[in-house]
Amino acid sequence: MLPPLFDIDRMNTDVHWLVNDIGPRVHRSAEERAARDGVVSRLTEAGWTVIQAGDSPVACRGKGGKLFMAHVDTVAQSPGAVDNAGAVAILLELARTTSSQDLCLAFPVGEENGLYGSRILAESWNTLGLAPLALVVSLDLVGDGTPTGIDLDAPWGGSELNWLEDHTEIDVPYLHRAFGRALPQWRSDHAYFVSRGHLGFNLITRSESGIFAHYHQPTDTTVRTDSLVAVAAALEGMATAPTPPRSQGDPAVPMGGWVFPGWATWLTISTGFLSGLAGLPDWKSSIGDLARAMVAGVLAAVPMYALTHMGFPSEIAERTAHTQMGISPSGWWVTAPFAIGSAWLVWLAAWRKLPGHGHPALPAAIFAALGLLLDPLVALPFALAAVLVRIHRLFGLIPVILLMRPEPLRELSFHGLLEPVFWPVIFILAWPAFGRGTRR
Numbered sequence: 124m125l126p127p128l129f130d131i132d133r134m135n136t137d138v139h140w141l142v143n144d145i146g147p148r149v150h151r152s153a154e155e156r157a158a159r160d161g162v163v164s165r166l167t168e169a170g171w172t173v174i175q176a177g178d179s180p181v182a183c184r185g186k187g188g189k190l191f192m193a194h195v196d197t198v199a200q201s202p203g204a205v206d207n208a209g210a211v212a213i214l215l216e217l218a219r220t221t222s223s224q225d226l227c228l229a230f231p232v233g234e235e236n237g238l239y240g241s242r243i244l245a246e247s248w249n250t251l252g253l254a255p256l257a258l259v260v261s262l263d264l265v266g267d268g269t270p271t272g273i274d275l276d277a278p279w280g281g282s283e284l285n286w287l288e289d290h291t292e293i294d295v296p297y298l299h300r301a302f303g304r305a306l307p308q309w310r311s312d313h314a315y316f317v318s319r320g321h322l323g324f325n326l327i328t329r330s331e332s333g334i335f336a337h338y339h340q341p342t343d344t345t346v347r348t349d350s351l352v353a354v355a356a357a358l359e360g361m362a363t364a365p366t367p368p369r370s371q372g373d374p375a376v377p378m379g380g381w382v383f384p385g386w387a388t389w390l391t392i393s394t395g396f397l398s399g400l401a402g403l404p405d406w407k408s409s410i411g412d413l414a415r416a417m418v419a420g421v422l423a424a425v426p427m428y429a430l431t432h433m434g435f436p437s438e439i440a441e442r443t444a445h446t447q448m449g450i451s452p453s454g455w456w457v458t459a460p461f462a463i464g465s466a467w468l469v470w471l472a473a474w475r476k477l478p479g480h481g482h483p484a485l486p487a488a489i490f491a492a493l494g495l496l497l498d499p500l501v502a503l504p505f506a507l508a509a510v511l512v513r514i515h516r517l518f519g520l521i522p523v524i525l526l527m528r529p530e531p532l533r534e535l536s537f538h539g540l541l542e543p544v545f546w547p548v549i550f551i552l553a554w555p556a557f558g559r560g561t562r563r
């Protein structure tokens with residue numbers, strides 16, 4: 124919930140001050156200093172005592188066991204509305220109105236320069252005479268979509284996630300949760316706190332397309348008020364909640380309002396392995412099925428490659444991915460739905476022509492075992508497939524369906540994690556679907 128006196132116009136005025144009056148706020152520039160000094164005077168006016176850690180303002184109230192951060196700087200040439208004026212303005216309006224008596228707010232400088240300010244802050248926290256931190260939230264890329272938690276890494280277990288679900292409406296998409304545990308990115312100000320053992324995450328807003336197309340661009344000039352308000356409400360929920368618990372970090376999964384418990388993840392994985400054992404005597408047939416899966420994948424790759432590389436005019440998201448991540452702007456953003464749709468059609472035709480002979484649960488269990496090397500939540504979709512293929516072998520496609528859709532593939536490419544040319548490789552995960560089915 125929003126604090127009763129939260130003033131949306133006053134928040135928007137602060138966004139305008141940073142984006143339009145100051146503009147780009149490169150680290151160590153006069154503009155960054157102006158932003159920082161303005162933050163200090165606004166905090167002081169709101170009745171907070173401000174201290175400096177390095178060059179970054181910090182203001183605490185009460186025991187200060189929770190820390191919210193929003194960096195004040197930008198990259199060159201970008202006015203930084205979503206990255207990160209919206210976040211700064213939210214924290215300033217919270218400073219004026221929050222009901223919490225137990226909170227720290229920090230405004231790191233130089234985030235875009237290797238997390239400069241927050242690194243000093245994390246290293247010097249113990250010398251500031253403040254309480255140990257029970258929660259660290261870094262606000263970054265806020266103002267274009269719904270509140271979303273990323274980088275919820277291994278310490279986030281079922282109790283912590285239930286705490287989050289109870290006090291906020293923050294989405295944690297499955298792929299981000301699994302990624303956050305297996306390969307956390309830690310690209311924002313929470314990084315040096317989390318690596319020192321604090322419970323933390325990165326709070327962003329996520330648009331329907333999953334990405335922020337104007338990332339680090341001169342066109343990052345506007346924020347959506349409803350997005351900022353939703354983030355402010357989530358922060359106030361956390362600020363006024365009891366201290367978050369600290370458990371063993373079981374592999375629980377948030378599912379829009381409730382939490383799939385970690386023990387259920389382990390139970391599914393164990394059942395998946397047991398199910399896969401049934402296919403062991405017939406393992407040679409499964410190797411044949413792997414060859415079929417590869418043939419189908421190569422056939423599906425043909426229309427997919429042709430469409431994503433036909434040189435269709437590039438979207439703004441694609442040009443951003445090109446300048447930021449070096450992903451070639453071959454028209455993949457616009458063509459993705461057609462490329463993926465036609466790849467699925469070709470794949471289905473190939474699948475029907477290439478009936479397999481192995482047990483579909485064995486390959487699913489093999490993938491689950493490989494996934495377990497990364498994290499239980501990487502193994503989970505494969506283990507679920509290994510159980511459900513006993514009903515129908517097409518359940519073997521669960522992990523492929525999670526990934527082979529326009530949103531996840533665009534998101535992976537936008538972040539430089541998977542070039543469009545490698546998208547068809549995902550079809551190799553369809554190996555279980557080539558099993559012989561339930562009746563011989």
Ligand SMILES: [Zn+2]
Nearest residue numbers: 206207263264
């Ligand atoms: Zn940022």
